[in-house]
Amino acid sequence: MPGPVPGDRLVCSAKGCRARAVAAVRWRNPRLHTADRRKVWLACPDHRDSLRDFVQLRGFLIDVVPVEDLTEADG
Template sequence: MTPAPAELICSAKACRRQAESAVIWRNPTLHTADRRKVWLACADHRDHLRDFVQLRGFLLEVIAVEELTEADG
């Protein structure tokens, strides 16, 4: 079962704020095509986390945490 959005905490270092977004990414040299890694992000860290994986070519999408499914781990 996917946790309720209120239980999801931002993945940024030392941040304990509630996550609003999910940065979905994959490193193609390490992960299979069906693997979806998730970093949770509060409003303050969403752009930073997105830009970090996008710069490396790993970004798949950014979605609201309410849109996460079991497939997203």
């Protein structure tokens, strides 16, 4: 089982991945979330495209940005 992650290290959201996140996949399910709400999945280089493609296929993708571009609005 992986150990704890230091508080300032952003970790990939892909199942079982503990790699450092470099991108944020921002998405929203319009059936569940209001227009001002968005969800964020963090992604390492290996999972960036697959996480993006997963939400894009469902029509949920807002955008993909570097983690440095996340704001307080992203949570």
